[in-house]
Amino acid sequence: FCLLCSKILGKKDEENTNEGTRANKKRRSISNEGRRVLEEWKNQFAVNERDGQPFCLLCSKILGVCKTYNLKRHFDTNHATFGKNYPPGSQERALKITSLEKNGIAEQNTMQASLKVSQAVTLAMFKISWLLAKHGKPFSDGELLSNDTVTRRISEMSENLTEQLKTKLATASAHSLAADESTDIGDVAQFCIWVRCVNSETFEVTEDLLPLKSALSEACKDMNIPASSVVSITTDGAPSMTGKHKSLVAEMRKLCPDLLAFHCIVHQQALCSKLVDGYFVEVMDTVVKVVNLIRARPLIHRRFIALLDEIDSAYEDLILHSEVRWLNCGKVLHRILAKDFLNKLNLQLQGDEKHVDALLGCVESFKMKLGLYTAQLKDGDLTHFPLLNDACEGVLDIQQRELFVKTVSQMQEKFISHFSDFEKIKSAGHFIREPFTFPVEKTKDLAATFGLSRCALEDELMDVQARGRSHIAQQSSSVAEMWRNISGQNLRLLSSKVLSIFGSTYICERTFSVMTRIKSRFRARLTDCNLQSLLHCAF
Numbered sequence: 001f002c003l004l005c006s007k008i009l010g011k012k013d014e015e016n017t018n019e020g021t022r023a024n025k026k027r028r029s030i031s032n033e034g035r036r037v038l039e040e041w042k043n044q045f046a047v048n049e050r051d052g053q054p055f056c057l058l059c060s061k062i063l064g065v066c067k068t069y070n071l072k073r074h075f076d077t078n079h080a081t082f083g084k085n086y087p088p089g090s091q092e093r094a095l096k097i098t099s100l101e102k103n104g105i106a107e108q109n110t111m112q113a114s115l116k117v118s119q120a121v122t123l124a125m126f127k128i129s130w131l132l133a134k135h136g137k138p139f140s141d142g143e144l145l146s147n148d149t150v151t152r153r154i155s156e157m158s159e160n161l162t163e164q165l166k167t168k169l170a171t172a173s174a175h176s177l178a179a180d181e182s183t184d185i186g187d188v189a190q191f192c193i194w195v196r197c198v199n200s201e202t203f204e205v206t207e208d209l210l211p212l213k214s215a216l217s218e219a220c221k222d223m224n225i226p227a228s229s230v231v232s233i234t235t236d237g238a239p240s241m242t243g244k245h246k247s248l249v250a251e252m253r254k255l256c257p258d259l260l261a262f263h264c265i266v267h268q269q270a271l272c273s274k275l276v277d278g279y280f281v282e283v284m285d286t287v288v289k290v291v292n293l294i295r296a297r298p299l300i301h302r303r304f305i306a307l308l309d310e311i312d313s314a315y316e317d318l319i320l321h322s323e324v325r326w327l328n329c330g331k332v333l334h335r336i337l338a339k340d341f342l343n344k345l346n347l348q349l350q351g352d353e354k355h356v357d358a359l360l361g362c363v364e365s366f367k368m369k370l371g372l373y374t375a376q377l378k379d380g381d382l383t384h385f386p387l388l389n390d391a392c393e394g395v396l397d398i399q400q401r402e403l404f405v406k407t408v409s410q411m412q413e414k415f416i417s418h419f420s421d422f423e424k425i426k427s428a429g430h431f432i433r434e435p436f437t438f439p440v441e442k443t444k445d446l447a448a449t450f451g452l453s454r455c456a457l458e459d460e461l462m463d464v465q466a467r468g469r470s471h472i473a474q475q476s477s478s479v480a481e482m483w484r485n486i487s488g489q490n491l492r493l494l495s496s497k498v499l500s501i502f503g504s505t506y507i508c509e510r511t512f513s514v515m516t517r518i519k520s521r522f523r524a525r526l527t528d529c530n531l532q533s534l535l536h537c538a539f
Helices: 011-017 019-027 041-045 070-078 082-085 091-134 149-171 216-222 246-253 265-272 279-296 298-311 329-337 344-351 357-376 386-391 398-417 420-433 440-450 454-465 470-473 479-484 489-500 504-516 528-538
Strands: 047-050 052-055 176-185 189-198 207-211 230-235 260-263
Touching: 011 528, 041 047, 041 070, 041 489, 047 091, 052 504, 070 082, 070 091, 091 149, 091 528, 149 189, 149 207, 149 528, 176 454, 176 489, 176 504, 189 216, 189 265, 189 489, 230 246, 230 454, 260 265, 260 420, 260 504, 265 344, 265 357, 279 298, 344 357, 357 420, 420 440, 420 479, 420 489, 440 454, 479 489, 504 528
Parallel strands: 176 230, 230 260
Antiparallel strands: 047 052, 176 189, 189 207
16 A cells, blocks of 8 residues: 555565666666675685686686675685684794795796697798688698698688678678679689779778679678669670670669669770771781790790790790780780880789779870871871881881771771760869869750759759869879768768779789689689689789
């Protein structure tokens, strides 16, 4: 019966009344009571403090509760003979406890030292395994470690790198992909996928290799990459990659309708550089036959190398010509005739972490050069063709001049007709490099291309340009650093999308080169799982 409200309380009311009290009792914990180890417990129960908890010097155990009753019960139950042999308050007891305390400290130091040694050994094993994976060496080259140990350590490092990549992908605002396919030494198809992600807050750009999967959607699902954030995909232009109905791009557009698809700039440059005129094709065919004849027959090859050494040649050997990959006909001719044409452009387009705007700038520059070369050849000016000038002694007859002009003109037409898929983002390069001078009316096309709000982009761009902070671009060492200091959510998102685009599949081709070195004919039985771990660590 409640004296305050004059009601008889039932069982349910009692539970409601005492609910707060029980909750307080449940929340009570010993850690919140501020208990500490007392100094007098050392002589009473042979207990001192270790890591803030009571530690028994006699049995080397951590005792859970800092209460006199609990410690006394532990002492009387387990160490009753100690009290008889060393009476309380005696000098013998004090000396024995001091000795036990010193032994405990020495034991603790020994354990810490052994732990440091163990950690150093583990670190050394990881470093050895990392070096083996980095240089594509067999697991057996770790002489001090077993094959299983090296395999396990490399797998653990690969898993750790994958987890780090997942964290960065989760915080990124834009993702772009580069994909290509090739076969290894065992004729097993390997699908290589690289991702480049950009965080619109910090503008940190991350490039990494995704797991080797048979399907792109499966790889994206494993890495938790949302389809809505995938900006573009760059391929080698093969029908299986870019077909309208059944291809990699077609399957990805089912998940992401606004996906941008690009044909690798380096592949397009190689296609534009192919010789079409009958005379020059005949020259190239003759050179290739000679090179292949020398390289295909060991005896002739050895005699040729000896000849080069005897005449002190600048080159030690010839390189084979290939119609695939980077189509190195320029290098082959350079070895034969010391001819260097188109090679500079090809090298400019290759390399790590090259932005699509820089690659398109190289192509545009080369188009302008071809126009200049054509006009100069028509006038008989051979300034840019020193070898040709030496061969004809500075004079070309009309027939030869027309032949060279026709060849260069055809190449120029090819370069103009290609690269059409990059026209839609041509103005994006100007936008990310010079946002303070970018025409506001051009944001209409960028907003439509990248699926952003045109009104928001125009408003934010005008706000940025009105502040007149162009000195930020002058003082910044990179585009990413400049955009860190520019406000505007939509502007930053657009710039992160543009920065994420792959201009070429060079990184995929480089991956296949490393894969060929790792999975050679001597390691043909290497599993896909181990190959993935090795490739991940190698990059």
